[in-house]
Structures are given as C-alpha cells and as structure tokens.
Amino acid sequence: MSRPVLEIRNLSVPLPRGADRGYAIEDLSLTVAPGEIVCVVGESGSGKSVTAGAVMGLLPPVLKPSAGQILLEGEDLLKAGPARMRRLRGGRMAMVFQEPMTALNPALRVGDQVAEMLEAHAGRLGRGARRDKVRQLLADVHLPNPESLARAYPHQLSGGQRQRVMIAMALANDPALIIADEPTTALDVTTQAQILKLMRELQARREAGILFITHDFGVVSEIADRVVVMRTGRLVEEGPAESVLCRPQDPYTRMLIAAVPRAEPPPPRARPSLVSPVLATRDLTKNYGGRGLFGGGRPVQALDGISIALQPGETLGIVGESGSGKSTLARCIARFVDPTAGHVRIGGDDIALLPARALHPYRRRIQVIFQDPYRSLNPRRTVGQSIVEGPMNYGLSREAATARAKNLIALVGLDAGALARYPHAFSGGQRQRIAIARALAMEPDVLIADEAVSALDVSVQRQVLELLEAIRERLNLAILFITHDLRVAARLCDRLIVMLDGRIVEEGATAALFADPKHAYTRALFAAAPVMKAPPVEAVP
Amino acid sequence: MGRFILGRLAATLPVMGVVAVIVFLLLRLAPGDPAAILAGDAATPEQIAAIRARLGLDQPMLEQFATWIWRLVHGDLGTSIISNQPVGRLILDRIEPTLALATSTILFAVLVAVPLGVLAAWRHGTWVDRAVMGLSVAGFSVPVFVLGYLLIFGFSMQLRWLPVQGYVSIADGLWPFLSRLILPTLTLSVIYIALIARTTRSSVLEVLGEDYIRTARAKGVTEARVLRRHALRNAAIPVISVIGLGIALLISGVVVTESVFNLPGLGRLTVDAVLARDYPVIQGVILLFSALYVLVNLSIDLSYLLFDPRIRY
Incomplete structure (x- = not known):
C-alpha cells in the first residue's frame, strides 16, 4: 500500500474546563489510504465531527489539539501556519458538509461558489478556463444542464442537487483527501442512495481518500472500505468494513449495530377489533399559494384527497420523502393549518373546517410530538410547567395536574426531579421523553408523532421506540406515526400508508407491504433504504 | 416587479x-x-x-x-401667510442645504459604521468589539445640540480650523461648501453611526455562525474575502433597513442640527413656520417629508432584491 493521504497519530483535543469529560478526542490514531473510504461511526458526542474539524483546521478557538500529529500526505497540519492551512484547505483537502440547505451561500450563484474554489487556489486559470472547469465539474457530478444550473441560486435547487454542487466544489482542485461529514443524513433515502453511488464512482475515478463521517451503519455497509468506531472521543474498534459489520468485537459496536432498525417488520400484533375509528379523514385536501393580494405564486396541492382511518390502539405509519405531504397531513389533522376541503372526524365530529374558537374541546384529543426535541420545548419554562400547562388549560387543578405530571414522568422513565429542571439540562432522547409525557398529560385519543425519532441517535431512537410501544399497549393509544424511514416504520406500525406528491400510493398491513410492495415508488423506497447486509448481531446488555 | x-x-x-x-x-x-x-x-x-x-x-x-x-x-402648495411667497418656491430655496447635510450624514455614517460593525463582529468578544460597542453607547447618549456646541467650541473656536456656522452653496466653491458641512455632518451622524454599527455587528455576528461561512473557510478563502463576499452581503438586509429608518429619522435630526449650525435649510424653514403658525408652509413641508419617506421605504424594499436572490416581488 502506498503512503496514506491522511495519518492521525495519537491526537488529543481537550475540552474546555467544566465540560462533562476531559477530552473531545483522546489518543486517536487512524489512517486513510489513497482511494480508500474510511467511515468514522459514532453517536452524537463521540468526537467524530471534532476529528474532521481538527484535520481541516476549522475547530472553534476553544478547542486546541494538545498532543499528536495530523499528517496530510506526510505534512504535519498541526505545525502549519494559517496561510499554509488556507492553501491546503480546498487545495489538498476538501470537505462536504451535512446540511446542503445551509452549507451553500444563499446570495451567490452556485457556479460562482464552485469557481471560488478555483480562484482561491488555481489563480492562474483565466476566466474562460474557469468557466469551462466549473461546467465540467457540474457535469461530473451528473447535474443536468450544467450551463444554466451554474447560474442558479441554491434555493432554486433540490437538496440532492445542492449536495452534488457541494461535491463538485470539493473535487474542484483534485484534493488528496475529502472529508464528508454526514453528507447524506439530511437527504431523502432515494437521494441518499444516488449521492452514495456518486461518491463511490468519483472516488474510484480520482483515487482520493475519503474520510466519511456517519452515524448510520446502513450507510456504512453501503460505502465503507474500512470502519472506525468512536465513542466519547476514543476509538473503540477499527477494521475492514466486512469484519466490523459481521464480527464486531467491541460490545459498544455490537450494541450500535443491533440498534439499527432492520427493515423487517415484527410479527403482527393481535389486531385491535374493528370498532368505530377514533380518527378518520375523507378526501382531505390542502392547497398552498395561488391566492393573496397580488395573486403571486403557483398553487401547490400539498394534499390531494387523503382518506385514512385510525382505530383505537392502532399505530398507522405515514411514510414518504420530503414534499410528499406527510407533515401537511399531520398539521391539517391537528388543525395547525386549515384544510382547503374534506373531512377530519374525531369520534363522530367533523373538525376539518371548524373555526378556531370551536376547536378548543377537540385540541386536547389530538396531541403531537415534534421532530426536534431541542426546539419544541420552551427553554424558559421548567419541564413541570410545560407538562401541567395543557391539563390546567382544560380545567384540571394545579395539584391534580402536578400529580399527573409525576406519574407520566415516571412512565417515560425519568425521575420526579426532572419536573423542576429546564429543558437544556436534558439530552435529546430525554427531551423527547419529556415531549411524550407532555402530550400524554392531555389524555389524548390520538398521538401524532411527526418524525419524532428522526433526530435521535440509533441507540436512543431504539429506546424511544420501545417507550412508545410500551405506552400504546398500556393506554390503548392510537398513534399516527409519520416518518421518512421505512426501517423505523417497520418496527412500530401495524399498517402503513406510503405518500407521494400529496397522494396515497400504497396502503396495507406492514408485513404484507414489506413482503410484496405493489407500487413502483414503494419498491424504489425499499431499494434505496440503506440496509444492513450483515446478519443481525445479538445485543450485549 | x-x-x-x-x-x-x-x-x-x-x-x-x-x-x-x-x-x-x-x-x-x-x-x-x-x-x-x-x-x-x-x-x-x-x-x-x-x-x-x-x-x-x-x-x-x-x-x-x-x-x-x-x-x-393642481400642483400649487399655497402661499406663505408670513412672507407672501409661494410655498413651493420657499421649499426649493431651502432644499439645498438640507439635501447636502442629509446626504453627507448618511454617506459618512455608512462609510464609518459598516466597517466598524464588521470589525466588531469579526473580533467578537475582544477589546476591539468592546471599544466599538462602548463608542456606540456613547453615540446614542449624547444629545445632538450638546455634541454640536462641543464640536464648535473645539474645532472652530479653539483650533480655528473650521467656520463656526453658516452655509455656502457648492456653486460658490467646494472647500467653503465642505468646510461648513463637516461639523454639522459629524454632529448629526454620530447617532446613525452608533445605530448602524450596532445593527451591522449583530447581523454579521449571526451570519458568521452560518454553515456557509464554515464552507467558505473550508474552501481556503481568505478571511477578508469571507467577510466581504460571504458575510456582508447576507448580513445586509437588516443593515439596509436600519439605514432606511435612519434616513426617515434624519428629518427630525436635521431640524435641531440646522438650528445649532445656522444652516438655512428645510429644518429651519419648518421651525420658523411653526413658530409663526404659517399653516401653508408647515403643511407643504410635512407633505414633502411624508412623500420622501414613502419613496425611501420603496427604494429600501427594492434594494433587497440586490442582496437576496430569494426575494421576489
């Protein structure tokens, strides 16, 4: 094997005083060979992004490597001055970030942003040559009409297209090393599959080494040559992808791999007997735009005649990619937005077009858990205040509401002391438990979970899913489970509905739908989902 | 559009x-x-x-x-009760000093405040930042007339560098024109420098935390270019809004400053008209100001198009 493009030797980065541990990364060593894809896997807080930042020299000032070496093609980056680092960044090493929505400058044309890479490093290139090179790069990442696309602004592109632009940018100066920090996490599964394929293809052609950071073992099994598993700043396991995935040695690695939701539905539960549905929609339709003072904007049909029914105790999964209308459906049912037409029945009453005043008694009966537990709880109110507020709005006394809050916080697996603390004191998973307790405090008939576990680490995701399973058994709760992730849906849902462009394209019992997807789009979703190729591993408790 | x-x-x-x-x-x-x-x-x-x-x-x-x-x-603003002259004529006679003072104030304020604000944001938390913000608080707190007389005392009476007051048209020579505009401009612009520098700082500070700034740094772009090309343009909209607001507020600031420096502008015209209850003049001037205000706001809204391609009218 030739000289590695990247060699990290015994790198340590201390955390500022007062943090929950001494080091962000401690005594880390890893190498990336030319033409190799090394996946760094870990949950949030594992130090994988700090590793990327240390290599690029882009750590915030409070984080300073205290020991070790980072060798890029043999040159120690920790000894390089700012000017030298600037030459290397974008020149010999380049980075692709997680959020294609925010990682591109919204005020500049994408062609100019790619060209900036050339201006900063290949100054001798003339204007015309630069333009040709940009066009070539955009074509290399398979963007349609590179000529006109170069003149587009980021907001005019889809998420996948933006990520392709980011990749084109990273490739501009033929770097020896590309660091990709969760490059597909924010993308739809079908887009993710395309981007992974693209990275594979480009890497094979260019012989660059790729340091690929991810939390998703599904992605790892699709793309990695070698795997490095990190936990709280330390390397816990390293090896060729196949051996780590199939024969993980470290208990933590085994736990991570076991926690990955498998795209295999569990055996169907005893189906709840068919009584009258707690929630039903008929021909629910929602149009956006097309009106307003100046009549601007094309009307968008976000929901097109959706009819669903949810039995007591049943969990119905709504699966779709961004733009499919699944979140709009949740918002229309919860009446956060007003449907354009159709019916939403709660019990026997149609609330679809009720005015806001008349909605009050129905609000209690539908509760929502949102995606981002960091933003859905009011940071200035204690957890207890957040939980009792709703029931007290509906006439419960403070004592009774507090007693209920105590029961619920225990039910979701937190101790009663949590009620007196503020949301910032909790981790993402704990916050999501609080959000569940808050929703349950209203004693709803229907719980809507809108991507409620999508922002969580796999191990935490698994715990929250187990909690939801336990609760629905105990309370005979009907759950509308909205997700983009088929693997998660498989685990929890009795029935599934697949949505595309505001319509239901397929519907059926989870096991049946997984065994024999009928619609082409459902099949495409299944094909794109990164699936663990390795056999399941027993989790170590 | x-x-x-x-x-x-x-x-x-x-x-x-x-x-x-x-x-x-x-x-x-x-x-x-x-x-x-x-x-x-x-x-x-x-x-x-x-x-x-x-x-x-x-x-x-x-x-x-x-x-x-x-x-x-029919385009007739009426006739002054006091001087018997057409109001339109009176306004035209007085508009030059006011226009000169307002333009020089806004230009000077923007040229000083925006770089100061960017610098403060870039060196966030350092003494540079604290100094700029301290100056800005001071700028907010000093009344226009106090500052005006202090400047006159220092530059005109003690140092004798600049004339005390009065106005000379630009048609009568550039230096006489400028020398009489410097102190009023300094006086009036201090509060706008404070306002615009503060807004620029907080806006740039917010933008510097954005992902695309990290992307720009990852591309090996120089810091100067990161600030100029990536940060400033995205931070522009709040700053432009405040500048627009400043132009509108300038109208009241001009009245006091013109009195202090004895400039024969619209501000003085207004004060004199109010004291004499010269109804047609007051009505004419206020209508003119409100029309200007509406036009300034419109041009601010249109200028957003230059800075943010996502905005469409």
Missing part, C-alpha cells in the same frame, strides 16, 4: 391623503392664531378679523380644506 412598484406608488396616495387630513386638522386644533401673530401686539380685533378674512381663515374648516386640496392636486 414593475407591477409591484406601480402598486406601491399607488398605495402612497391614500397614505398621503391621510397625512394631509391629519396635518391640516392638527394645525387648526393647535392653539395660536396666525392672524394675531401677523397683526402684531398692538392690533385691534377688527384688524385681526380683516387679516383673517384676507387669508381665508374665517371660512368653514371644510371649505378651507377643500380649497387647499384642490390647489394641491
């Missing part, structure tokens, strides 16, 4: 109408009688009544209003 501009211009008409009604009513409701002022202390009630009749002030209010509006839509 043409439609947007036309719509906005059409929307100014009702605004101007409301302004016209309110100005007219407030003036008549305020105490003080222009006829009495005009007639002097020794006048008899008959003399005052005669003046009132000559000026048309004895007509019913509705009729006075109708007459004024009728002339207005």
Whole structure:
C-alpha cells in the first residue's frame, strides 16, 4: 500500500474546563489510504465531527489539539501556519458538509461558489478556463444542464442537487483527501442512495481518500472500505468494513449495530377489533399559494384527497420523502393549518373546517410530538410547567395536574426531579421523553408523532421506540406515526400508508407491504433504504 | 416587479391623503392664531378679523380644506401667510442645504459604521468589539445640540480650523461648501453611526455562525474575502433597513442640527413656520417629508432584491 493521504497519530483535543469529560478526542490514531473510504461511526458526542474539524483546521478557538500529529500526505497540519492551512484547505483537502440547505451561500450563484474554489487556489486559470472547469465539474457530478444550473441560486435547487454542487466544489482542485461529514443524513433515502453511488464512482475515478463521517451503519455497509468506531472521543474498534459489520468485537459496536432498525417488520400484533375509528379523514385536501393580494405564486396541492382511518390502539405509519405531504397531513389533522376541503372526524365530529374558537374541546384529543426535541420545548419554562400547562388549560387543578405530571414522568422513565429542571439540562432522547409525557398529560385519543425519532441517535431512537410501544399497549393509544424511514416504520406500525406528491400510493398491513410492495415508488423506497447486509448481531446488555 | 412598484406608488396616495387630513386638522386644533401673530401686539380685533378674512381663515374648516386640496392636486402648495411667497418656491430655496447635510450624514455614517460593525463582529468578544460597542453607547447618549456646541467650541473656536456656522452653496466653491458641512455632518451622524454599527455587528455576528461561512473557510478563502463576499452581503438586509429608518429619522435630526449650525435649510424653514403658525408652509413641508419617506421605504424594499436572490416581488 502506498503512503496514506491522511495519518492521525495519537491526537488529543481537550475540552474546555467544566465540560462533562476531559477530552473531545483522546489518543486517536487512524489512517486513510489513497482511494480508500474510511467511515468514522459514532453517536452524537463521540468526537467524530471534532476529528474532521481538527484535520481541516476549522475547530472553534476553544478547542486546541494538545498532543499528536495530523499528517496530510506526510505534512504535519498541526505545525502549519494559517496561510499554509488556507492553501491546503480546498487545495489538498476538501470537505462536504451535512446540511446542503445551509452549507451553500444563499446570495451567490452556485457556479460562482464552485469557481471560488478555483480562484482561491488555481489563480492562474483565466476566466474562460474557469468557466469551462466549473461546467465540467457540474457535469461530473451528473447535474443536468450544467450551463444554466451554474447560474442558479441554491434555493432554486433540490437538496440532492445542492449536495452534488457541494461535491463538485470539493473535487474542484483534485484534493488528496475529502472529508464528508454526514453528507447524506439530511437527504431523502432515494437521494441518499444516488449521492452514495456518486461518491463511490468519483472516488474510484480520482483515487482520493475519503474520510466519511456517519452515524448510520446502513450507510456504512453501503460505502465503507474500512470502519472506525468512536465513542466519547476514543476509538473503540477499527477494521475492514466486512469484519466490523459481521464480527464486531467491541460490545459498544455490537450494541450500535443491533440498534439499527432492520427493515423487517415484527410479527403482527393481535389486531385491535374493528370498532368505530377514533380518527378518520375523507378526501382531505390542502392547497398552498395561488391566492393573496397580488395573486403571486403557483398553487401547490400539498394534499390531494387523503382518506385514512385510525382505530383505537392502532399505530398507522405515514411514510414518504420530503414534499410528499406527510407533515401537511399531520398539521391539517391537528388543525395547525386549515384544510382547503374534506373531512377530519374525531369520534363522530367533523373538525376539518371548524373555526378556531370551536376547536378548543377537540385540541386536547389530538396531541403531537415534534421532530426536534431541542426546539419544541420552551427553554424558559421548567419541564413541570410545560407538562401541567395543557391539563390546567382544560380545567384540571394545579395539584391534580402536578400529580399527573409525576406519574407520566415516571412512565417515560425519568425521575420526579426532572419536573423542576429546564429543558437544556436534558439530552435529546430525554427531551423527547419529556415531549411524550407532555402530550400524554392531555389524555389524548390520538398521538401524532411527526418524525419524532428522526433526530435521535440509533441507540436512543431504539429506546424511544420501545417507550412508545410500551405506552400504546398500556393506554390503548392510537398513534399516527409519520416518518421518512421505512426501517423505523417497520418496527412500530401495524399498517402503513406510503405518500407521494400529496397522494396515497400504497396502503396495507406492514408485513404484507414489506413482503410484496405493489407500487413502483414503494419498491424504489425499499431499494434505496440503506440496509444492513450483515446478519443481525445479538445485543450485549 | 414593475407591477409591484406601480402598486406601491399607488398605495402612497391614500397614505398621503391621510397625512394631509391629519396635518391640516392638527394645525387648526393647535392653539395660536396666525392672524394675531401677523397683526402684531398692538392690533385691534377688527384688524385681526380683516387679516383673517384676507387669508381665508374665517371660512368653514371644510371649505378651507377643500380649497387647499384642490390647489394641491393642481400642483400649487399655497402661499406663505408670513412672507407672501409661494410655498413651493420657499421649499426649493431651502432644499439645498438640507439635501447636502442629509446626504453627507448618511454617506459618512455608512462609510464609518459598516466597517466598524464588521470589525466588531469579526473580533467578537475582544477589546476591539468592546471599544466599538462602548463608542456606540456613547453615540446614542449624547444629545445632538450638546455634541454640536462641543464640536464648535473645539474645532472652530479653539483650533480655528473650521467656520463656526453658516452655509455656502457648492456653486460658490467646494472647500467653503465642505468646510461648513463637516461639523454639522459629524454632529448629526454620530447617532446613525452608533445605530448602524450596532445593527451591522449583530447581523454579521449571526451570519458568521452560518454553515456557509464554515464552507467558505473550508474552501481556503481568505478571511477578508469571507467577510466581504460571504458575510456582508447576507448580513445586509437588516443593515439596509436600519439605514432606511435612519434616513426617515434624519428629518427630525436635521431640524435641531440646522438650528445649532445656522444652516438655512428645510429644518429651519419648518421651525420658523411653526413658530409663526404659517399653516401653508408647515403643511407643504410635512407633505414633502411624508412623500420622501414613502419613496425611501420603496427604494429600501427594492434594494433587497440586490442582496437576496430569494426575494421576489
């Protein structure tokens, strides 16, 4: 094997005083060979992004490597001055970030942003040559009409297209090393599959080494040559992808791999007997735009005649990619937005077009858990205040509401002391438990979970899913489970509905739908989902 | 977009109408009688009544209003009660000093404040940042007239570098014109420098935390270019809004500054007219100011198009 493009030797980065541990990364060593894809896997807080930042020299000032070496093609980056680092960044090493929505400058044309890479490093290139090179790069990442696309602004592109632009940018100066920090996490599964394929293809052609950071073992099994598993700043396991995935040695690695939701539905539960549905929609339709003072904007049909029914105790999964209308459906049912037409029945009453005043008694009966537990709880109110507020709005006394809050916080697996603390004191998973307790405090008939576990680490995701399973058994709760992730849906849902462009394209019992997807789009979703190729591993408790 | 501009211009008409009604009513409701002022202390009630009749002030209010509006839509702002000159003529005579002072103030304020704000944001948390923010608090706190007289005392009376007050038209030479504009501009711009520097700092600071700034740094772009090309443009909109607001507020600032430095501008015209209850002049000046205000706002909204491609009208 030739000289590695990247060699990290015994790198340590201390955390500022007062943090929950001494080091962000401690005594880390890893190498990336030319033409190799090394996946760094870990949950949030594992130090994988700090590793990327240390290599690029882009750590915030409070984080300073205290020991070790980072060798890029043999040159120690920790000894390089700012000017030298600037030459290397974008020149010999380049980075692709997680959020294609925010990682591109919204005020500049994408062609100019790619060209900036050339201006900063290949100054001798003339204007015309630069333009040709940009066009070539955009074509290399398979963007349609590179000529006109170069003149587009980021907001005019889809998420996948933006990520392709980011990749084109990273490739501009033929770097020896590309660091990709969760490059597909924010993308739809079908887009993710395309981007992974693209990275594979480009890497094979260019012989660059790729340091690929991810939390998703599904992605790892699709793309990695070698795997490095990190936990709280330390390397816990390293090896060729196949051996780590199939024969993980470290208990933590085994736990991570076991926690990955498998795209295999569990055996169907005893189906709840068919009584009258707690929630039903008929021909629910929602149009956006097309009106307003100046009549601007094309009307968008976000929901097109959706009819669903949810039995007591049943969990119905709504699966779709961004733009499919699944979140709009949740918002229309919860009446956060007003449907354009159709019916939403709660019990026997149609609330679809009720005015806001008349909605009050129905609000209690539908509760929502949102995606981002960091933003859905009011940071200035204690957890207890957040939980009792709703029931007290509906006439419960403070004592009774507090007693209920105590029961619920225990039910979701937190101790009663949590009620007196503020949301910032909790981790993402704990916050999501609080959000569940808050929703349950209203004693709803229907719980809507809108991507409620999508922002969580796999191990935490698994715990929250187990909690939801336990609760629905105990309370005979009907759950509308909205997700983009088929693997998660498989685990929890009795029935599934697949949505595309505001319509239901397929519907059926989870096991049946997984065994024999009928619609082409459902099949495409299944094909794109990164699936663990390795056999399941027993989790170590 | 043409439609947007036309719509906005059409929307100014009702605004101007409301302004016209309110100005007219407030003036008549305020105490003080222009006829009495005009007639002097020794006048008899008959003399005052005669003046009132000559000026048309004895007509019913509705009729006075109708007459004024009728002339207005024909482009006639009326005639000054005191000097007997057409209001339009008076405004034209006085507009040059005000325009010169307002333009130099805004230009100077922007040229000083934006780099200061960017610097403070870039060196966030350092002594540079604290110094800029401290100066900005000071700028907010010093009243215009205090600062004006302090500057006159220092630069004109002690150092004798600049004339104390007065105005010379640009037509009579650049240096005489500029030398008399420097102190008023400094005085008036301090508060705008404070305002714009603060807004620039917080806006740039927010943008510097964005992902695309990290992307730019990852591309190996120099810091100067990161600030200029990636940060400033995205931070521009709040700053532009505040500059627009500043131009609108300038109208009141100009009145005091013109008094301190004895500049024969619109501000002085307004003060004199108010003191003499010269109704037509006050009405004319306020209508002009409100029209300017509407136009400034429109151009601010249009300038957003230059900075943010996501905005479409």
